[in-house]
Amino acid sequence: MSLTPMTRYYIRRLLAERAESLGLTVSGTESDSQAFADQLARLESLAATKLAEIDLIVRMHQTLSRNGQTYNSYLANLEQKLFALMGLGGQPREELTDITLPQLEETKGTAAKLLTLAEVLEHFNKIGDIAQKYLGKMIVANYWRGTRPYSSWFADFTVTNDGRVVCQSYQSTRDVFLSEEQLEHLQGWLEAFIRQCQRVLPQFRKQLQKAGVPETVLA
Incomplete structure (x- = not known):
């Protein structure tokens, strides 16, 4: 290994x-x-x-x-x-x-009070699903890839062709609890993705609010 x-x-x-x-x-x-x-x-x-x-x-x-x-x-x-x-x-x-x-x-x-990697990925993909309704899977996948920070820490994360953010380094992402620093890194990626969507979909943030999906993974 x-x-x-x-x-x-x-x-x-x-x-x-x-x-x-x-x-x-x-x-x-x-x-x-x-x-x-x-x-x-x-x-x-x-x-x-x-x-x-x-x-x-x-x-x-x-x-x-x-x-x-x-x-x-x-x-x-x-x-x-x-x-x-x-x-x-x-x-x-x-x-x-x-x-x-x-x-x-x-x-x-x-x-139980800590966020797991699985929970954060689920949140990412909920936001991605809303974006796909307007932009399609290919564009959303490109937006996730294009906004991913340039850091070796993110080498574990990949984006599938259907626009899903995944992490294949662990057999179960539900067993991986994230530190505050890791959450901040992921939040930075999420904010960059939302800004990119907002450029072509001015109502995107409102659509997230309407769906009840927060723009942040931080508590």
């Missing part, structure tokens, strides 16, 4: 936040730093079992970080385990199962 761009993006952000404690020497901007590029390149050589473990850690970290400082100790242990798998730092104090089981149990009640 290989890590998805979404997972790699999240790891890159963690490396940037912990660069000093990890002893990474960063010159210039984070995006241009060879130190980060080298660490991410090493991921390609890891065994499939380690990559699966890294993917699990990132998903857990992503979900728990939405709860403020409540799970700081768990997050620190997850990061320690992640960096150890990447060859950075020493061995973690606890095994992965020891630190994830209480997290899963404690966040069970809060997970």
Whole structure:
């Protein structure tokens, strides 16, 4: 297996936040730093079992970080385990199962309050369906593709020829909870798509309101 761009993006952000404690020497901007590029390149050589473990850690970290400082100790242990798998730092104090089981149990009640990738994609496609009534599938597909931000994070997302936005990196998008930062990225894409539709359909926003479909995915 290989890590998805979404997972790699999240790891890159963690490396940037912990660069000093990890002893990474960063010159210039984070995006241009060879130190980060080298660490991410090493991921390609890891065994499939380690990559699966890294993917699990990132998903857990992503979900728990939405709860403020409540799970700081768990997050620190997850990061320690992640960096150890990447060859950075020493061995973690606890095994992965020891630190994830209480997290899963404690966040069970809060997970339902978070938006999943499936929910956001459903919202995107509701708006796309309304646009298709006036523009057709081909034009809507081109608008989704043309407004998608130029970022590696969006490499996981594709647009089908019938104008549907999909993400095929996960077996179940209903199990992927989005961080606030990820939601902001997706909201930027959605706003750009709506603006593009608005240029040729001046009443498009009113049609969305009439259908009861909000223009935002943010709470």
